[in-house]
Amino acid sequence: ERFLLPQLPPIDALSAWGGPYGNPKDFEIGRISIEAKARRGAARPFITISSEYQLDETGVDSFFLHVAELDRIPIDADSGFTLTDAANRVGQTMREIDEGSMDLFDSLLTSAGFNWSDDYSPWRWIEGPSRIYSVSSDFPRITPLNVRTGVVDVRYSISLVECHPFLTDETNLVDAIRRQLHGG
Numbered sequence: 354e355r356f357l358l359p360q361l362p363p364i365d366a367l368s369a370w371g372g373p374y375g376n377p378k379d380f381e382i383g384r385i386s387i388e389a390k391a392r393r394g395a396a397r398p399f400i401t402i403s404s405e406y407q408l409d410e411t412g413v414d415s416f417f418l419h420v421a422e423l424d425r426i427p428i429d430a431d432s433g434f435t436l437t438d439a440a441n442r443v444g445q446t447m448r449e450i451d452e453g454s455m456d457l458f459d460s461l462l463t464s465a466g467f468n469w470s471d472d473y474s475p476w477r478w479i480e481g482p483s484r485i486y487s488v489s490s491d492f493p494r495i496t497p498l499n500v501r502t503g504v505v506d507v508r509y510s511i512s513l514v515e516c517h518p519f520l521t522d523e524t525n526l527v528d529a530i531r532r533q534l535h536g537g
Contacts, residue, residue: 354443356419356523357382360530363447363454373464377406383533384414387526388488394422394481398513405507408494415529416488417521420513422481433477440467485526486519 357366357380365382372379372389380387388407390400400420402408410416426433434442440462447454459469486492493515495507 354446356387356526356530358443358446358450360527360534363451364457367447367454367457367461370461373461377404377409381413382530384412385529385533386410386413386416386488388416388418390418390420391423392420394424399510400513401508401510402494403508405495405497405500408488408492409496409498410488410490411496411498414533417526417529418486418488418492418516419483419526420486421483423478424481426477426479428475428477430477430479433479435477436467436473437469440469484513485521485523486516487521487525489519492516492519 357369360366361369361382369380369382371381378386379389392400408416408418444455444458447458462469488494493511495509500507
């Protein structure tokens with residue numbers, strides 16, 4: 354919604370979203386990868402990584418980790434949003450640009466586990482700060498290169514405090530997407 358739709362046609366932004374299909378990285382735009390994580394703001398400052406491939410930068414020119422803080426708020430709160438609200442908001446943006454992208458959007462949502470007929474109203478959320486990290490060789494992570502033979506299905510946590518030196522801003526992410534699109 355924030356980074357891809359302003360830069361790409363909806364069908365291209367949706368085609369970049371591989372997470373619902375089980376791809377190790379959430380988004381891949383050419384040789385740029387973006388892994389998206391959400392965490393509770395009050396939780397310990399860690400994120401969970403689901404495999405040794407999720408933060409592997411092999412074959413990419415730029416790799417970003419986007420971490421958004423989401424906190425649950427009372428269902429009767431005037432602010433915040435539900436999962437359905439978020440899906441409707443993104444869908445409306447895409448519909449205004451390209452109505453034909455909606456079938457793929459619905460398919461991806463279904464693959465991600467979202468169902469339009471489910472009632473998500475008991476859970477309202479408010480978004481806190483987001484952080485973007487540039488994933489590079491020294492980033493704290495496990496990759497296939499440092500996993501011993503026979504070890505599979507690695508799941509681990511990363512301390513966001515240790516990621517602080519890799520903080521970047523959204524301008525660097527958007528610039529990387531633009532360079533990818535324009536061959537620069």
